[in-house]
Amino acid sequence: GIQVEQSPPDLILQEGANSTLRCNFSDSVNNLQWFHQNPWGQLINLFYIPSGTKQNGRLSATTVATERYSLLYISSSQTTDSGVYFCAVDKVQGGSEKLVFGKGTKLTVNP
């Protein structure tokens, strides 16, 4: 099956700093998503991005499918950005995805 590796595993920032999280995957995919798990355990869908670039406020993501990686950018980080960020992929597209998750990047933003 597809392997998903995320780096770094842990990241500590001061409020206001920028960061880049990376997701590498071992095979071609048609579905890639980024999730944020907040300190209360809730999983939030950040981006559906099998290719290209998307932005949502201070967050943006880029997937280069041909090179099998995706990047999540967080600018001007805030303490509320703390939590674990997961990348997940599947070869299937169109609603029947069975996502395979990476182990996540744990982000801590200090005030």
Next chain:
Amino acid sequence: DAGITQSPRHKVTETGTPVTLRCHQTENHRYMYWYRQDPGHGLRLIHYSYGVKDTDKGEVSDGYSVSRSKTEDFLLTLESATSSQTSVYFCAISETFYGYTFGSGTRLTVV
């Protein structure tokens, strides 16, 4: 937003007892999933459903069964709970070109 609720939110049960977790959605989505989350393993797929009475196994299905008699409800059953099934269980629905929306999770402790 897809309305997806899980019940119960927390449960403690004894080894050997049956346990059923419920996932309820309000928007008629065809695809539903059960994942478990464990430290060091990330999220792993247990079972999924692609319609009423249509289900299939995921990566870690041993010891679990599922049922979907109505579009809105997807039940996960542990026939005889074991300590290795202590975990946080997440249900998800999938929407085309949006991806997964997760429920709030059920924290299950088997003692």
